[in-house]
Amino acid sequence: MDKIQKSLFLKPFYNSLDSIGSSSIGLAVSGGSDSMALFYLSLFWAQKTGNEMKVASVDHGLREGSEAEIEFVKDRVSKNLVSHFSLKSKIDIINLQGNTQDNARRVRYKLLTEWAEKEEIDCVLLGHTLDDQEENLILRFFRGSGVDGLASIEKKIFHNNILWFRPLLNYRKDVLQTFLKKIGKDWVEDPSNLDDKYERVKIRKLLHNLKEDGLIKKRFVQTADHMRRATEVLSAVAINEAKSMIEITELGETKIQTFQYMKALEDTRLRILSGLISWYSGNFYKPRFVQLDNLQKLLTEKSNIRGVSLGGIIIKQAGGFISITRELSFIKSKENINCKSILWDNRWSINFGETLNQNIKIVPLGSLKYKKKELFDLESSSKNTLDTLPAIVTENKLLFTPFSKMKYDIEVKLLRSDKYLYKNF
Numbered sequence: 001m002d003k004i005q006k007s008l009f010l011k012p013f014y015n016s017l018d019s020i021g022s023s024s025i026g027l028a029v030s031g032g033s034d035s036m037a038l039f040y041l042s043l044f045w046a047q048k049t050g051n052e053m054k055v056a057s058v059d060h061g062l063r064e065g066s067e068a069e070i071e072f073v074k075d076r077v078s079k080n081l082v083s084h085f086s087l088k089s090k091i092d093i094i095n096l097q098g099n100t101q102d103n104a105r106r107v108r109y110k111l112l113t114e115w116a117e118k119e120e121i122d123c124v125l126l127g128h129t130l131d132d133q134e135e136n137l138i139l140r141f142f143r144g145s146g147v148d149g150l151a152s153i154e155k156k157i158f159h160n161n162i163l164w165f166r167p168l169l170n171y172r173k174d175v176l177q178t179f180l181k182k183i184g185k186d187w188v189e190d191p192s193n194l195d196d197k198y199e200r201v202k203i204r205k206l207l208h209n210l211k212e213d214g215l216i217k218k219r220f221v222q223t224a225d226h227m228r229r230a231t232e233v234l235s236a237v238a239i240n241e242a243k244s245m246i247e248i249t250e251l252g253e254t255k256i257q258t259f260q261y262m263k264a265l266e267d268t269r270l271r272i273l274s275g276l277i278s279w280y281s282g283n284f285y286k287p288r289f290v291q292l293d294n295l296q297k298l299l300t301e302k303s304n305i306r307g308v309s310l311g312g313i314i315i316k317q318a319g320g321f322i323s324i325t326r327e328l329s330f331i332k333s334k335e336n337i338n339c340k341s342i343l344w345d346n347r348w349s350i351n352f353g354e355t356l357n358q359n360i361k362i363v364p365l366g367s368l369k370y371k372k373k374e375l376f377d378l379e380s381s382s383k384n385t386l387d388t389l390p391a392i393v394t395e396n397k398l399l400f401t402p403f404s405k406m407k408y409d410i411e412v413k414l415l416r417s418d419k420y421l422y423k424n425f
Contacts, residue, residue, distance in 0.1 A: 009179060013041045014048070016167045020156075025053040026121035028112055029077070031069040031188040034127040036076070037176035038168060040185055042125060043080055056085045056115050060104045061092075069188050076185075085119075087111040101198055109284040113160050120339060123163040128153055130221065131173045137224045139203050146289065151231045152224035158423065160282055161343045238271035239422045246272070248416045251378075251403060252347060253385045254324040261322060262300065269296050271425050278424035280326050281312040282346025286424065314384070326388040331364040347420070348390050351411040365391040365401050375404045 017025075027042055029035040039055065046053045057073045059066050070086050077084040089107045096103045116124050133153050140149040157164045168176065180187060195201055210216040245260035254276060261269060273296060274286050287310065295310055305317040312330035316323045331345050337360050341351045344362050352360070366387025372378075376386065392400045392410055400408035 010041065010044060012170075013167060014045050016165075017042070017045050018049075020123055020163060020165055022123035022163065023051055024119075024121045024123065025051060026112075026116050026119065026124040027053060027055045028108075028124060028126055029055050029057055029073050030127075030190070031057070031073045032127075032190055032193075033177045033180060033187040034129050034132075034168065034173060036073075036185065036187040037171075037180055038125060038127040039077065040180070040183065041167075043082065046082075054083045054085065054119055054121060056087055056112060058108045058111055059086065059088045060107065061089055063192060065191070069190070072188050085115060087115055099199065101200060106283075106285060113162060113284075116162050117160075117343075118338075121162070123165055126164060126166045127168055128166045129168050129171050129173050129176065133169060133224060134207060134221050135200060135203050137221060138207055139200060142203070147227050147230050147234065148286070150224060151227040152221075154228075159284060160346065234267055235271065235425050237265070238268045238275070238425045239418075241268050242272050242275075242422070242425065246276075248414075248421070249385075250414060250416075251381055251385050252326060252388060252414055252416075253381075256322040256324070258299075258303075258317065258320050258322055266296075275422065275425035276324055277311040277313055279347065279421055280324070281330065283311065287311045325385050328364055328366045328384075328387050331388060333361060333363040333367070335361045337362070343415075344390050345388075347415050349411075349413045349415055350390060350392075351413075353409050353411070359394045360399075361393045363391050363393055365389045367391075368393070368398060370398070375401065375406070377405065378403060 025042065025046070027035075027039055029039050042053055045051070055073070055077045057070045059070050074084045074086065089111060091107055112124055115121075136153055137150060143149070153166065153169060155166050155169050177187075192198060193201060193204075196205075207216070241260075241264050245257045245264075247255045249255070256272070261272070264272070270289075270292050273292050277283075277287050291310055295308065295315065298305065298308065299315075299317060299322060303317065305315065308315045309327055312327050314325050314327050326345070334342065334344055337352075340353065341349070342362070344350050345364075350362065364387060366384075368391055372383055372386065378386070389401050389403070390412060391398055392408070398406075400406050400410050400412075402412040
């Protein structure tokens, strides 16, 4: 690749990374051509700008040879004096219910999120390409997805206090492979990409045949862009409606006026439920449509619901209100805290100031034995809601929990402003 070709190829990529304004970049690199091209492009940018970058590779434990691929990435990355981290799932993905590749994707994002938080990385780059965009559209269409599912893959998503950025969405895989060959770099071929037992592999082959037969035009992928614009309109409608019917207390309990909710369009009702579940849970992916549809039908049919669990929340309905609280059993504790500011359970911003020490843990208050009247002057608040508050603990002793009679130099804030609440609608 001569200097002119290299300049023309690199400039758009450099501009896209410059636009995010982040100094701590993380990359998810598997060893395949897309992610290795992402690594070298990012490396050239980092060398030019002086920015720091770190690389993580995830071993899902799904097949033989995966450890060798991680070692391949580690070798190439380390030779360029970049820090590499190997992340291995402790979950047996094979035995999880549902689609194996979908489950692997969920585990992967969880591991990458935990890694980024620990390394204080505020932006993670992902190697999705235009080919992935096409495959995703066909796959979702065959699964019966709605407007959101058929929408184009988002280039930027802010999730769990991390920006997830896909700078290669306008690049073709074969172009990236040509780039790697021109600069004398190699990659590994994932054998599962040829295994017909995986749905995405079948879709990839079908897509190739449709193109060969002239049945799919180049502009076919524009359908996903049209769907993205439609999604933005529907989302805006849902947010506008939600603002007139939703109240979130400082303790994190959500109340929805039932009458206003039932007046809304069906799509709006589904988006409100999905958005609130995502806000509470912090899950990278939204709940499945069939689950949301069953829940909203239940809310429509019954005026009195004592408690239904979905996606890490508890939903009740009585007295003209739908109430939503976090489900205690879904809240994870946080240990080995090494930064002064942390996001806990997706909704709570905790700033330790000068009080941080290595023995501090954050656990849900309900995991401790406590007496409500001794800790709080909150007569109207239910213990179930209080149980979901963050509790700062050291050596099994409660140091502080918000809204209590306890005093400590720790700032705890519920992130319930429009910026945080409505981004998943």
